[in-house]
Amino acid sequence: MTTFGLDFIAIPSQDAERSRSFYVDTLGLRPDDRARFEFWVGETCCGIWEPDRVGRTFAPQRNGHLALGVDDVAAARAELEAKGIAFLGDTFDTGVCHMAFFRDPDGNDLMLHHRYAPRT
Incomplete structure (x- = not known):
């Protein structure tokens, strides 16, 4: 397998809106202008996801x-x-x-x- 980079980091949440507010408003991280639940830490994209919505179990x-x-x-x-x-x-x-x-x-x-x- 050959990899060429880190595409994103998944942040599990039970409430994506609350998480977005925390990362963007409280921590001041840069929101993605195309995806509501993505934000940037430098050049790394982080995506908030709710495992329970896709049949997975949430765990921090x-x-x-x-x-x-x-x-x-x-x-x-x-x-x-x-x-x-x-x-x-x-x-x-x-x-x-x-x-x-x-x-x-x-x-x-x-x-x-x-x-x-x-x-x-």
């Missing part, structure tokens, strides 16, 4: 975090906390990057991320 995505790249994790975290977003513990410093973990309204794992060490 855990431990496969969307790592949202930001310039300043502390500032971005404070901005989201002011909007009512609860974070899962303290901001983590790996010695290479800062990470702060939280979840969307459906319980999907998300992360604010900033790499501060140069790539070698």
